[in-house]
Amino acid sequence: MGELERVGSSLALDFEGPPVLATFLVDTSLSSAEYVSRIRAVLSAAIRSADEISTGSEFLPEGNVPDWFAEVTRGSVSVGRDDPATQGVRQYASRGGEEPFELQEWLFCFDPELRAWSWWDATQISDESVMLWVDSSGEPVFPCEELRWLAYVCGATAVEGPVLRAFSEWRQIASTRRRG
Template sequence: MIPENELDRTSMRPDTGPRGPLAAFYVEVDRWDESSEFARRVRSLVRAGVEVSMRCDFDMDELPEIFLPSWVNEEDVLETRRDAELRYALHRGAEEWAMQDLLFSFDPRQRSWEWWDATQASGNVVQIWVDSRGEPVFACDELRWILYLSGARSVVGPLLVPLEIWERQQSVGISSA
């Protein structure tokens, strides 16, 4: 799959799915009416990482942060970040994530997943879909951090899920959804 396709999927629903199953994360947000905003935030952070992976040299000491969405630097995000750090630590253990860590995790030589979509599963549960090339277990801590930083209350997954489930759900976090 070429990176431009992944970049397109950060802002619109794909027309078709991959040949095999997708890996899905079930993400609980506070309220059902926060699903679209949560998905927009996730999409914008993943888009920044994909942009960096397409345009930057990962042998540099520091990657440019110009692709990061403006909301990650807003003052009210500080409380959200502290909450995200706690939730991530409870889920995966204490590990600090700087924005540089997040950007470097999109190194195309190391990343084992590609963004696919975000859909409304039910109520206040959003499903985040990625293509792990059929692998049930893969490195994805950066994605978990993105989910918590974007406002996830809890995250379950990844789980391999048949493509038909994704096809039946409505995409969220995009203007045409």
């Protein structure tokens, strides 16, 4: 199963994976189900756009990127707006990280030859908490600022990680959350 297919839905519990995955614990202002839906929609668009990199294009298509995400990554954060994307940009900036991303710059971060991680899954931990799982080839430290930006703009209020966890932990958490 390819990355784009994993973005589209949660994996079967009997799916085999790498021995360890990197995780990000995300607190969100949205319901965890809505948050995961937003992450999947934007990530799917980014991965599809990155396929254009191989054609030598200097401009990646933005048409599949949800409008609310494209708006804030173009610098259109209005003072006083209270939507989750705008709040996420503020949270990202307040944590003292990198400068906010421009949309084209962010899309080019998804070049599969340059990106140090690939999507694995998202599991709902509670009503307002989600665990993002990515394959970092077992590396505990890797470039992932584009993922952190995605997490915040999709509605995160806090993002902790990456933390390496055994693949069996993903299976256990995914199993528990699907029964509940």
